[in-house]
Amino acid sequence: MFVALRDLRHARGRFALVTTVVVMVALLVTFLSMLTAGLARASTSAITDLPVDHLAFTTSEEGADPDVTSSRVTETEWEAWAKEPGVSAADPLGIVTTRATAETTTAVTTFGVDPGSALAPAGLADGEVVLTAGAADDLGIDVGGELILDGEAFQVSALAEEDLEYSHTPVVWMSLADWQAIGARGVADDGSVATVVALTTDGSVDLAAADAAIGTTTVSTHDARAAVSSFTAENTSLTTMQGFLMAISALVVGAFFTVWTIGRQGDIAVLKALGAPTGYLLLDAVGQAALLLVGGVAVGTGIAAGAATLLGGALPVLVSPATTLVPAAALVVLGLLGAGAAVMRITRTDPHAALASR
Amino acid sequence: MDLRLDDIRLVYPDGEGTLTAVDGVSLRVPSGTTTALLGPSGAGKSSLLAVAAGLTRPSEGQVRIGGEVVLTPTTSDPDATRLRLDRIGLVFQQPQLIGSLTALEQLELQAHLRGKRRSTVRAHALELLDAVGLGEQAHKRPATLSGGQRQRVAIARALVGSPDVLLVDEPTSALDQERGTQVVELLTRLGRELDAAVLLVSHDAGTLGSVDDTAQMIDGALSNCRSGH
Ligand SMILES: Nc1ncnc2c1ncn2[C@@H]1O[C@H](COP(=O)(O)OP(=O)(O)OP(=O)(O)O)[C@@H](O)[C@H]1O
Ligand SMILES: [Mg+2]
Numbered sequence: 001m002f003v004a005l006r007d008l009r010h011a012r013g014r015f016a017l018v019t020t021v022v023v024m025v026a027l028l029v030t031f032l033s034m035l036t037a038g039l040a041r042a043s044t045s046a047i048t049d050l051p052v053d054h055l056a057f058t059t060s061e062e063g064a065d066p067d068v069t070s071s072r073v074t075e076t077e078w079e080a081w082a083k084e085p086g087v088s089a090a091d092p093l094g095i096v097t098t099r100a101t102a103e104t105t106t107a108v109t110t111f112g113v114d115p116g117s118a119l120a121p122a123g124l125a126d127g128e129v130v131l132t133a134g135a136a137d138d139l140g141i142d143v144g145g146e147l148i149l150d151g152e153a154f155q156v157s158a159l160a161e162e163d164l165e166y167s168h169t170p171v172v173w174m175s176l177a178d179w180q181a182i183g184a185r186g187v188a189d190d191g192s193v194a195t196v197v198a199l200t201t202d203g204s205v206d207l208a209a210a211d212a213a214i215g216t217t218t219v220s221t222h223d224a225r226a227a228v229s230s231f232t233a234e235n236t237s238l239t240t241m242q243g244f245l246m247a248i249s250a251l252v253v254g255a256f257f258t259v260w261t262i263g264r265q266g267d268i269a270v271l272k273a274l275g276a277p278t279g280y281l282l283l284d285a286v287g288q289a290a291l292l293l294v295g296g297v298a299v300g301t302g303i304a305a306g307a308a309t310l311l312g313g314a315l316p317v318l319v320s321p322a323t324t325l326v327p328a329a330a331l332v333v334l335g336l337l338g339a340g341a342a343v344m345r346i347t348r349t350d351p352h353a354a355l356a357s358r
Numbered sequence: 359m360d361l362r363l364d365d366i367r368l369v370y371p372d373g374e375g376t377l378t379a380v381d382g383v384s385l386r387v388p389s390g391t392t393t394a395l396l397g398p399s400g401a402g403k404s405s406l407l408a409v410a411a412g413l414t415r416p417s418e419g420q421v422r423i424g425g426e427v428v429l430t431p432t433t434s435d436p437d438a439t440r441l442r443l444d445r446i447g448l449v450f451q452q453p454q455l456i457g458s459l460t461a462l463e464q465l466e467l468q469a470h471l472r473g474k475r476r477s478t479v480r481a482h483a484l485e486l487l488d489a490v491g492l493g494e495q496a497h498k499r500p501a502t503l504s505g506g507q508r509q510r511v512a513i514a515r516a517l518v519g520s521p522d523v524l525l526v527d528e529p530t531s532a533l534d535q536e537r538g539t540q541v542v543e544l545l546t547r548l549g550r551e552l553d554a555a556v557l558l559v560s561h562d563a564g565t566l567g568s569v570d571d572t573a574q575m576i577d578g579a580l581s582n583c584r585s586g587h
Contacts, residue, residue, distance in 0.1 A: 002463075002470045003456060010458030010499075270454040273413060274515075275443025276471050277436060351439075352413040354450055355404055355527055 003271065004288035007264075018256040019296040025249040026300025026331055029242055033327040034308050036238040037318035043231040046111065046164040046171045047224050051118050052089070054207070055224045056081060056197040056216040066217045066227040068095055068195060073216065075191040080214045086205030091117040092194030094179040097169055101148040103140030109166040110149065112179020112194060119198055123158035126175045131156055134163045135170030147172070150182040167230045196224075242327065246334050254338030257289055261343050265353070272351035281346050289339030293332045301328040359424030359522040361387040361410065361555040366419035368405050368578075379405040380416070381578035385557075387571075389424075389522070392546040392556035394566045397575035403559040404527055406575070410557060411448055411525050412438030423522050423555075443471055447516030447554070449526040449545075453508035455500040461487060461511045462496040465518040472519065479518060486514040490544060506537045510544065517548055524549055526558040530565050538565040546570070 008015050047055070057066035058073055073092065081090035094112030099105055113119040121130040129147055136142060136159055145156045154174065164171045174182075176194060197216065201207075207218045225231045261268075271281060305324045308317045317323075368380035379402045387393045395403050408414040410421055412429050415438075421429035428441050442448065455464055465483035466476040487496050490510040492503075500508055509529055516524055526545060530538030542558065546568040549556035560566060574581045 002467055003458070006456075006458040006463065266454070267456055270450075270456065272439065273411070273442065273448055273450075273454075274468065274471065275439055275441075275446075277439055280471070352408055354448075354454055355408055355413065356451075 001284055001287045001291075003267075004284045004291075008288060008291070014260070015292060018253065019292050021252055022249065022293060022296030022331075022335065023300040023303075025245055025252075026297040026328065027304045028300075029245045029249075029327050029331060030301040030304035030324055031308070031317070032238055032242050032245070034304065034317040034319055034323040035315070036235060036242070037320065037323045038316040039234045039238070040225065040231060041318055042165045042168050042316050043234065044166070044225040044228050045162075046109065046166040047228065048221050049162065049164055050093075050198060050221050052091075052198040052200045052221065054199040054201055054218050054220055055093075055227075056090075056199060056211070056214070056218040057224075057227060058215065059217050064217075066219055066224065067229070068227045069229065071195050071227070072193055073195065073197050074193050077214055077216060078194070078197040081197050081199060081210065081216075084205055084210045086202050087199055087210075088202060089118060089198075089200040091119050091198045092176055092192065093119055093196050093198045094176055094194040095166065095196070096179075097167060098150055098182070100135070100139060100172060102145060104138065106135075106138045107169045108135055108149075108172045109169045110179055110182070111166075111171055111173045112176040113173060115175050117198075118200065120175075121158065121160050121173050124173055124175060125157065126177055127154060128157035128174070129154040129178075130158045130160055130173040132160045132163050132165075132170045132172075134165070135172060138170060149174075152178075152182055154178065167228055246327075246330060249331055250334040250338035252338075253289065253293065253335040254342045257285070257339040257342035258345075261285065261345055265349055268346055268349045269351050269353035272349060273354035278347055282343060285343035285346060286336065286340055289343070290332075290336060293335040293339070297328045297331045297335075301325075359389050359555065360422075361385075361389075361523045361557060362422040362425075363406070363410060364420050364422065366406065366409055366416045366421070368402070368409055368414065369417040370405075378578050380409065382419075383575070383578075383580055384419075385573060385580065387523075387555040387557050389555045390550050390553045391570040392542075392549050392558055392568075394542075394569040394572040395557060395559045395575055396561075396563060396566075396572055399561075401575040402578040403575050405578075407525050407527050407557065407559055410523070411446055412441050443468075443519070445522045447519065447521035447524040449509075449512050449516045449524070449529050451528040451531055453500070453505075453512040455508055455511055455515075457500055460497045460499055461492060461503070461514075464511055464515045468515065468519045483514070483518055486518055487511070489548065490514045505532050506541070509533065509541060513541070513545060513548070517552060517554070520552060521554055524554045524556045526556065528559055528561060530560065530562055535562070535564055538562060539567065542566060543568040 057071040060070050078090045078092050097109045100108040115124045124130050143156050147154050211218050301324055305319055308319050363385040366380050366383045370377045370379055397403050409416045415431050420427050469476055469479040487493055490513055529541050542565045
């Protein structure tokens with residue numbers, strides 16, 4: 001990069017300008033990516049962190065996408081699921097968002113579970129609830145305190161280790177009987193009800209066939225995020241924004257290097273006339289773009305990740321390699337594609353032009 | 359090593375028909391000597407030089423350096439590029455320096471393109487800059503050099519790779535007669551010292567006192583009035 005490095009230094013004003021754009025886009029993309037993941041956790045961590053692998057929903061119409069709000073399963077269904085070969089556990093799980101009152105009132109999501117099942121946190125019994133530390137904080141309550149849910153009083157028996165959330169509300173675990181009692185989803189004529197069936201499977205199970213037989217729609221806990229309405233709305237809009245920003249960044253870098261390369265046509269003709277192979281000139285130019293992109297993206301992503309780490313709890317952001325390094329790498333790759341397309345015109349420069357006066 | 363042009367023809371497509379820019383030119387430039395190529399505008403001088411430099415392929419004929427055939431109508435672009443890098447020095451009508459490089463770096467670039475470390479040519483490059491009278495300006499960029507100084511950097515750049523052949527297209531057109539004469543003298547002297555065959559295109563017969571030989575080109579062909587000194 002003999003010429004590229006010196007050009008960078010020589011035209012540092014122009015390169016600084018486009019690098020600043022790259023820094024700012026990287027900052028924004030990284031921030032959005034951390035926010036997307038953070039909001040997704042606040043929306044769905046209680047679902048994705050369930051100690052099961054699949055959830056069976058009922059849907060209002062056949063073929064509709066599963067949705068927590070409208071799903072309602074009965075005892076018949078989870079007993080049928082329990083009998084499917086390859087299913088080691090099929091437990092009812094009731095999910096509903098409601099008001100909780102102790103010192104203060106706040107929205108929580110109640111998770112109704114069988115106290116004996118894998119879904120239940122330690123120390124759960126009828127008449128008792130287990131809170132996340134976040135919920136306890138919000139409500140100004142601790143173990144032993146009394147929590148009012150829909151007019152019924154429950155004793156806090158324990159605090160959960162992890163701050164799991166559902167649709168931006170803290171989770172409160174209670175027994176399925178209590179959950180039904182507070183009128184969450186009523187009691188059916190045909191016995192007990194819940195929202196979904198939580199399945200532990202060993203991979204040999206034929207989900208499609210079982211769904212068809214039982215009348216449910218089963219998805220993995222990861223895919224079940226889409227059944228949480230707050231997640232779908234946030235995730236789609238934030239991901240779209242990131243995609244647009246990445247495309248804009250690639251276009252800006254491509255446009256810059258198009259103009260830059262056109263301005264260099266004379267130099268390129270001279271370099272070719274002096275005996276520089278086209279491949280060398282291409283590498284030189286792409287190397288220059290790579291330097292600019294890696295530098296700009298590293299600074300932008302670094303600032304975003306650093307700020308997010310410092311601000312910590314104030315923002316719902318998740319700092320991880322997936323939310324920082326992955327978008328950074330995508331920005332570099334897309335930018336290189338843009339720059340690469342722009343510098344390809346080097347191959348068309350005729351060294352003969354060096355003989356003409358300019 | 360001698361430069362030999364054997365029966366070069368160059369035909370450009372021109373609208374419906376063709377235009378013969380060079381029409382059967384044969385020319386020999388012995389090593390260590392300078393031949394000036396004179397002729398009216400449009401005679402085909404630059405075209406002939408472009409063929410000798412491998413910037414354009416001849417329609418017919420061949421170019422030899424030291425007896426070896428180096429360019430024919432079918433030579434590939436990469437081969438011609440390699441030939442320029444290894445064996446041919448070029449000086450253009452305009453200095454055509456790279457704006458971001460200092461005078462010294464313009465010369466070091468040649469070594470870099472050949473895959474050599476810059477440090478290996480630094481002493482030689484400084485020597486050459488000294489020889490063209492720019493020892494003091496080695497670390498200046500083109501923007502801060504005068505037109506004549508730039509042209510001399512371009513000459514040093516063409517010579518730093520110790521080429522067998524030096525091809526020069528109207529190096530004096532941007533200079534006044536006195537400076538033009540000095541540049542031609544410099545080229546002739548350096549060509550002799552470095553034992554290169556120098557072919558120099560010029561409009562301006564008044565600057566050519568120092569050359570060894572001149573050839574006159576008219577309408578794509580050499581006219582027979584060649585004068586040896
Ligand atoms: N790339 C090209 N395509 C078509 N015709 C060309 C091309 N280059 C030169 N010509 C034509 O070839 C002829 C010779 O041109 P050339 O540039 O070699 O002349 P020259 O002797 O160098 O003239 P000058 O002294 O004005 O530089 C001219 O008629 C010119 O129009
Ligand atoms: Mg010419």
